[in-house]
Amino acid sequence: MRGLYLFPYVAPVIAVAFSWLILFDPFSGSANALLVQMGMTDSAINFFGERPLALIMVTVFEIWRYFPLSFLFILARMQSIDSDMYEAADMDGASPFQKFWYLSLPQLLGILSVLFLLRFIWTFNKFDDIFLLTGGNAGTRTLTVDVYEQAFAISNIGAGAAVAVIIFSCLLFFSFFFLKYVSREEGL
Template structure:
């Protein structure tokens, strides 16, 4: 939302900036996942080398192969999900342009008269955002939530290319693949597939009963 607000303004190089922001989404997932794997490699990866050279960490960390990372903060030990968090950051980076495009398109469709009337009434930037912009894009945010939830629930290729489902990143679609093709357990793979379908149907019912209804009213 913040990026869409920025590039919705007029400035030099706006078209170039928009194309840069779209790159993670239009790039081939195999190439992007392979690049991330090389960058995060604990032995020869650029990220670990920089962190070690600048003294941020003492030794390289296997960001995609280590399940947990123990962090000591003020005497308290925190157990962080390392590989899963890294995969989540990859997903955020890769699919950020989709939400950015949806929101930007809706922002450009908002009538300028609303903002001009708000200027006449003396409304500031925050009041314009909360009383004009946010209500206008609520329906788009609702649709984005639905789309991204379904896609993330069915996510396979990104996680499979990054970790193969290891180190605490096993998802239901990867479990279906492993049961059906890796160990040839067709029955278990089919059962997990049915569970995925039932969960998604339940989500869609809840969405259209609650969130979708409110979005349509707006």
């Protein structure tokens, strides 16, 4: 079951992105046909072409695609927590919420902070999903898409390199700040 749950993460991004594009296509997509047949909308919706909706769809895609990795990290950490602590909490009469708040969450803060740092860096550098789904149109243009557009679409290598250096500087500053201040609190 875990292997099936990890499918969105391990599937090739091109195959998954085009599956989503076909599923949500405004002319022949199953999602639009279902919405029209159920009477939820009168006409087809361009999920990846309208400005606020495209950003929402890309965000949902990113969550769907990359949550399994985070879940696997969290599950591994949860399984490594000593069960004696929970037995002692049961003996003391702790509620499930208290066991989560005072036992589980402090044990998970280290892995959650590492996941936050990694996901922030990976999301900040995200290019392929956004480019395949929307091409950077409809309000989804990010700095990495801008690097591609500048350097390769209009052949302005200098401007593309400048934006890439800005991205690197931002990530370096954030990582330094995170590792210097936040990781001390988490014991990393």
